[in-house]
Amino acid sequence: MNSITALQWRYAVKQFDPDKILAVEKINVLKKAFNLTATSYGLQPLRLVLVQDKRIQEKLMKASFNQKQIGTASHVLVICIENTVDKDFIENHFRMVQDIRKTPDEILHSFRESLIGDFEQKPVDEVKIWATHQAYLVLGTLLTVCAVEEIDSCPMEGFEPKKYNTILELEKHKLEAVLALPVGYRSDDDFFASLKKVRRPLQETVIEI
Numbered sequence: 001m002n003s004i005t006a007l008q009w010r011y012a013v014k015q016f017d018p019d020k021i022l023a024v025e026k027i028n029v030l031k032k033a034f035n036l037t038a039t040s041y042g043l044q045p046l047r048l049v050l051v052q053d054k055r056i057q058e059k060l061m062k063a064s065f066n067q068k069q070i071g072t073a074s075h076v077l078v079i080c081i082e083n084t085v086d087k088d089f090i091e092n093h094f095r096m097v098q099d100i101r102k103t104p105d106e107i108l109h110s111f112r113e114s115l116i117g118d119f120e121q122k123p124v125d126e127v128k129i130w131a132t133h134q135a136y137l138v139l140g141t142l143l144t145v146c147a148v149e150e151i152d153s154c155p156m157e158g159f160e161p162k163k164y165n166t167i168l169e170l171e172k173h174k175l176e177a178v179l180a181l182p183v184g185y186r187s188d189d190d191f192f193a194s195l196k197k198v199r200r201p202l203q204e205t206v207i208e209i
């Protein structure tokens, strides 16, 4: 499939076939795509929680206004933000840069210190909003990769994050749920599968200068 055919093929699935489970290889592609997504400063203030447990999915479904995608999916990907992006977190990133690229500390030092200073003076809520932007970017990457890999999916913000945090015990990992992406194979009964795409005309959404 070329990229446009793949994007035409995908749609926000409302009901998956619960008997069709994604192969480990497909899940591995999604894990790698998550990790390869670009993030601001490369800091990756995110983690992916991968759920493949129908009992937990039932609980998450209840915390998602009973949207069936969550209960019927092969797997549910929950995109979470780190609730603390502090000096330690940033230093850890720069240690990785040093290890992997062998960049000398003299080169990294001033950027690292300015980033630490910048984050230290930001209010917590501002940092969370910044991290949430990165979560949306990951969602975009995953949606596109799903389409190319012919994995069905549904991007979701329609759930109660606090309940997700409790069900998945995210606090102990210093995480907060931001977005959900149930994945699997569309059900033959999904009415939405046959609906045409509704998009504003291209001439209206693109300005060429």
Ligand SMILES: Cc1cc2nc3c(=O)[nH]c(=O)nc-3n(C[C@H](O)[C@H](O)[C@H](O)COP(=O)(O)O)c2cc1C
Pocket: 010, 011, 012, 013, 014, 067, 154, 155, 156, 157, 158, 159, 197
């Ligand atoms: C950030 C985001 C959150 C969404 N949340 C939900 C949701 O909670 N439940 C749902 O059924 N669809 C959700 N959608 C799907 C959109 O309604 C859908 O993508 C849009 O109507 C376009 O349709 P298509 O994706 O089938 O082309 C969400 C989409 C995005 C991008």
